[in-house]
Amino acid sequence: MSAEERPLVGVGALIFKSGTHLCLVGRRKGSHGSGEFALPGGHLEHGESFEECAAREVLEETGLQLDTPEYAYAVNSVFPDSGKHYVTVFCRAEVPASAQPVNCEPDKCEGWVWVEYSDLKTCQPLFLPLAKLLDTPFRP
Ligand code: 8DG
Ligand code: MG
Ligand code: MG
Numbered sequence: 001m002s003a004e005e006r007p008l009v010g011v012g013a014l015i016f017k018s019g020t021h022l023c024l025v026g027r028r029k030g031s032h033g034s035g036e037f038a039l040p041g042g043h044l045e046h047g048e049s050f051e052e053c054a055a056r057e058v059l060e061e062t063g064l065q066l067d068t069p070e071y072a073y074a075v076n077s078v079f080p081d082s083g084k085h086y087v088t089v090f091c092r093a094e095v096p097a098s099a100q101p102v103n104c105e106p107d108k109c110e111g112w113v114w115v116e117y118s119d120l121k122t123c124q125p126l127f128l129p130l131a132k133l134l135d136t137p138f139r140p
Contacts, residue, residue, distance in 0.1 A: 007076075007085040011053040012041035012129060014072055014092040014117075014140065015064065017099070021117040021140045024062065024101055027110040028127060032082055037120075038127035040112075044089070054091035062112055063102040069093040075132040088129035092140065 015024045025037045042057040044050065054069040069091040078085045101112040115123055117140050120130065 009044040010086045010088045012039040012090045013054040013058045018094045022114040026112045033127045036125045036127040037123035050089045066093040073138040077128045
């Protein structure tokens, strides 16, 4: 196995509207999993903590500032089509109920919507790491 084939680390952000279990999801565009619903997130960069990565990706993708993202859960995914292997670390954070997400990267996402965590299964098709998270015991 070459270094390129080794698993990559992805970070997904569970952003909850304060005092609710509404979290932010969007349909992916222009990359693997195009058309699938995923959380804001991206690759962990060299030297970054999970929480720093979550805050950076969320700011880049939604314009929202996360005060204190916290580790929530991790899943292991091998994408059947591409063979890509990701370890995904999910971090959670709350934003004020008045927070307005912006679709800052419209080439990568069709737009952000608030969905009740327990209804995320109805956002089909789901990006594999998110589908895996919903099958774990994690609950907000
Ligand atoms: P980057 O490559 O600039 O770091 O990030 P990006 O441009 O935001 O790419 P991305 O496709 O959103 O994220 C990079 C990879 O992270 C993605 O191909 C697979 C992995 N990833 C997970 N879980 C999640 C998730 O929940 N959301 C997102 N957006 N990516 C995830 O493993
Ligand atoms: Mg992303
Ligand atoms: Mg990104």
